[in-house]
Amino acid sequence: MVIIGTKCQIQQKVTEEVTAAAVGSGLLPVFGTPFMAAMMECAAMTCLQEFLEEGQGSVGTHLDITHDAPTPIGMTVTVEAEIRDVSENGKMVVFDVRAWDEKGPIGKGFHTRAIINNERFLSKCNAKLEG
Secondary structure, eight states: OOOTTOEEEEEEEOOGGGBHHHHTSOSSSBBOHHHHHHHHHHHHHHHHHTTOOTTEEEEEEEEEEEEOSOOBTTOEEEEEEEEEEEOTTSOEEEEEEEEEETTEEEEEEEEEEEEEEHHHHHHHHHGGGOO
16 A cells, blocks of 8 residues: 655766756756656656566656756755645555755755556557557
């Protein structure tokens, strides 16, 4: 059973490889929004993982975030995901997500993940390759 209030944090040092300029989402050497979004999804996935049964996984279905402040190369970004809500059938999980660096908040929002059966999900996905 997924427990509301469960939290998970992850960190990443900002290097040239995770800048807006490197990913093409901007031209400046600052922490890129796509990398912040990926960190938010990763924190949520990691948070949910302990509640999953053998053969289950989770996939992101919605991400609604703001990136409110820049972070330069050399600083560390911390992201936290906290389980806020679980659907009645227990398959959809909503997370509050937030990000900050050593100087304060840089982003926030919410993220939804669906709990899936890995084998069934991959089978459905790979069926797209057939005729």
